[in-house]
Amino acid sequence: xxxxxxxxxxxxxxxxxxxxxxxxxxxxxxxxxxxxxxxxxxxxxxxxxxxxxxxxxxxxxxxxxxxxxxxxxxxxxxxxxxxxxxxxxxxxxxxxxxxxxxxxxx
Amino acid sequence: xxxxxxxxxxxxxxxxxxxxxxxxxxxxxxxxxxxxxxxxxxxxxxxxxxxxxxxxxxxxxxxxxxxxxxxxxxxxxxxxxxxxxxxxxxxxxxxxxxxxxxxxxx
Numbered sequence: 140x141x142x143x144x145x146x147x148x149x150x151x152x153x154x155x156x157x158x159x160x161x162x163x164x165x166x167x168x169x170x171x172x173x174x175x176x177x178x179x180x181x182x183x184x185x186x187x188x189x190x191x192x193x194x195x196x197x198x199x200x201x202x203x204x205x206x207x208x209x210x211x212x213x214x215x216x217x218x219x220x221x222x223x224x225x226x227x228x229x230x231x232x233x234x235x236x237x238x239x240x241x242x243x244x245x
Numbered sequence: 246x247x248x249x250x251x252x253x254x255x256x257x258x259x260x261x262x263x264x265x266x267x268x269x270x271x272x273x274x275x276x277x278x279x280x281x282x283x284x285x286x287x288x289x290x291x292x293x294x295x296x297x298x299x300x301x302x303x304x305x306x307x308x309x310x311x312x313x314x315x316x317x318x319x320x321x322x323x324x325x326x327x328x329x330x331x332x333x334x335x336x337x338x339x340x341x342x343x344x345x346x347x348x349x350x351x
Binding site: 140141143144145148162163165167168190191193197198203205209211216217218219220221222225227236238240242 | 246247248249250251252253268269271273274276296297299301303304309311315317319320321322323324325326327328331333342344346348349
């Protein structure tokens with residue numbers, strides 16, 4: 140099995156809300172692309188299950204969000220790793236594209 | 246558990262060979278950043294085990310490589326998904342940074 144997804148071509152931006160593209164879902168991991176316009180966010184949330192996720196910034200700048208109002212700058216090439224059960228989120232300062240990988244998939 | 250890795254700052258390029266940065270390794274997945282100078286490659290290879298990997302292009306252009314000399318263009322934001330047991334590789338046309346995620350980790 141081999142496939143290529145051209146994330147920049149296949150997903151767009153919306154001024155109504157973040158835009159989500161399911162890149163891949165299998166028994167091994169789930170991969171989702173989120174596009175944010177400046178100011179949009181994925182609010183801090185968590186799920187009480189085992190597993191971890193990564194958030195890689197493909198384009199644009201913003202902040203990774205965590206518990207207790209933690210904020211870390213998020214620039215192209217930055218990767219956040221978090222347990223799924225720990226609070227995590229993203230806020231975009233400019234238009235921003237990120238790739239989220241969740242293992243095991245939820 | 247939450248951590249941020251600034252891949253663009255923490256890994257460099259070398260004219261001797263591709264440069265590898267271990268971003269994360271856990272029971273859930275392994276994440277590695279490879280930096281290629283123009284012309285460098287990760288030759289086609291495979292491992293006879295279950296699991297899948299993704300290769301996301303963070304910067305630069307090249308080609309994803311597969312079995313039977315398959316080549317697919319690899320541009321920023323493109324994501325290749327492959328079974329670990331299927332032949333896969335990367336060749337850089339320009340200086341290129343990619344993020345490889347392997348689940349389960351090997």
